[in-house]
Amino acid sequence: MxxxxxxxxxxxxxxxxxxxxxxxxxxxxxxxxxxxxxxxxxxxxxxxxxxxxxxxxxxxxxxxxxxxxxxxxxxxxxxxxxxxxxxxxxxxxxxxxxxxxxxxxxxxxxxxxxxxxxxxxxxxxxxxxxxxxxxxxxxxxxxxxxxxxxxxxxxxxxxLSQQSNAEPRPVEGLRFQTVREGAGGVVLAVGPLLDNVLAATEGLGLTVLYAPTVRPFDDAALREAARSAGTGDVVLVEPYLTGTSTAAANDALADVPHRVLGLGVGRAELRRYGTIDEHTAAHGLDPRSLRERVTAFLHPPTRR
Known part of the structure; x- marks a missing residue:
């Protein structure tokens, strides 16, 4: 390819x-x-x-x-x-x-x-x-x-990125696409991180949205996904600076109770060259790390 x-x-x-x-x-x-x-x-x-x-x-x-x-x-x-x-x-x-x-x-x-x-x-x-x-x-x-x-x-x-999902998704205007439906939370995957998000959330019963276009931010799609999932808990997984779209997601859900977790590339400079996969893991964007971070946010351990 x-x-x-x-x-x-x-x-x-x-x-x-x-x-x-x-x-x-x-x-x-x-x-x-x-x-x-x-x-x-x-x-x-x-x-x-x-x-x-x-x-x-x-x-x-x-x-x-x-x-x-x-x-x-x-x-x-x-x-x-x-x-x-x-x-x-x-x-x-x-x-x-x-x-x-x-x-x-x-x-x-x-x-x-x-x-x-x-x-x-x-x-x-x-x-x-x-x-x-x-x-x-x-x-x-x-x-x-x-x-x-x-x-x-x-x-x-x-x-454009050197990273790529295994299969393309239809580009439907500028809207976010629903890839998987579930309850208990919404995960928005941006661009080449979709495959990692799908692997990370397998079996968790979460709604997964996909965004090949992030601006304009699709407020309506996020609100509808949150309504269908029955919760305002949203995780953003972006292949650039952590929190880039957090404000946009908060604005989209301003009229409903919600929590937003932004995941992406950290601010700390990683000074070893390494490989793309090693950088992805170091920023917590590989499937294993994503699963741990998403689960900890959506299903925190009960305090006794």
């Missing part, structure tokens, strides 16, 4: 052939994969070199001319380093575009902390009007990319 990043290259290359309004801006990362597309469309495939602030500035400028820009590099260089340019060149200028990241929270451990961006979605939350997609499989990434590129002048962030 190809990776999300490989699918991004193939799909975007085809979309550049199909849509004369589409433009691609790169900062060296993935440039080799886009060389054929650049040869076919030298005026709409731009490589600015290792200049991430310029990457965003050029994208904003292309949007002002009426093009639909797609901007791509690692998440740490796409969201964190040029954050001021995103805020100004898209938000303040009132333009739209598609930001497509790679490497996500810790997908390239040997790259070290400079190439990790667990806080990217939390940063995007400080800006108005951004749709945020977190696909859990390359097929979902393709569907969400196609939707984003054709979405008029909207502002869209597509967060």
């Amino acid at each position: 190809d990776t999300m990043r490989e699918r991004f290259i193939s799909v975007t290359s085809r979309l550049l052939d199909e849509d004369p309004r589409l433009a691609l801006v790169l900062a060296e990362i993935s440039m080799d994969g886009f060389l054929p597309a650049q040869q076919r469309h030298p005026d709409r495939v731009v490589n600015v070199g290792i200049r991430e602030q310029l990457l965003v500035g050029v994208g904003g400028g292309l949007a002002l001319t009426g093009l639909r820009p797609v901007l791509h590099t690692f998440a740490s260089f796409l969201v964190e380093r040029p954050f001021e340019q995103i805020k100004l060149d898209f938000g303040h200028q009132g333009t739209g575009g598609v930001l497509v990241s790679a490497s996500a929270s810790y997908d390239w451990p040997s790259g070290g902390f400079t190439h990790m961006a667990p806080g990217d979605v939390a940063l995007m939350d400080t800006l108005e009007g951004w749709t945020v997609h977190v696909p859990g499989h390359p097929d979902e990434a393709e569907a969400l990319l196609r939707h984003a590129c054709a979405a008029g002048d909207d502002k869209v962030y597509v967060r």
Whole structure:
């Protein structure tokens, strides 16, 4: 199976052939994969070199001319380093575009902390009007990319990961999907952590929701799941900074008694490179750790 990043290259290359309004801006990362597309469309495939602030500035400028820009590099260089340019060149200028990241929270451990961006979605939350997609499989990434590129002048962030669920789920608009129904609690799994959540909650009789799109937050789906489960106890399992969506979940359930536990990537820097699986376990996001944490929250031991 190809990776999300490989699918991004193939799909975007085809979309550049199909849509004369589409433009691609790169900062060296993935440039080799886009060389054929650049040869076919030298005026709409731009490589600015290792200049991430310029990457965003050029994208904003292309949007002002009426093009639909797609901007791509690692998440740490796409969201964190040029954050001021995103805020100004898209938000303040009132333009739209598609930001497509790679490497996500810790997908390239040997790259070290400079190439990790667990806080990217939390940063995007400080800006108005951004749709945020977190696909859990390359097929979902393709569907969400196609939707984003054709979405008029909207502002869209597509967060690609090296991690993937074994099977894709149908992308049904921007809504959360019910994967498993149960009582006693709701677990919301985001993107590539769905398989871990399903394994962790097997046999616990809990409702499991799946979110390949996290912004806008699907308030109605969470409220309905909590009503059907008969409880306001909710666990969020996100592949980025712990607690990123806790406020959104609290707001969605503001009119009913509830408790929310946010699970995700911890704030402490893990200074050993390790592997993706080792980082997942260290942050408590592997199936065994998730089962322990979910059970402790939903079924705490009785005090005597």
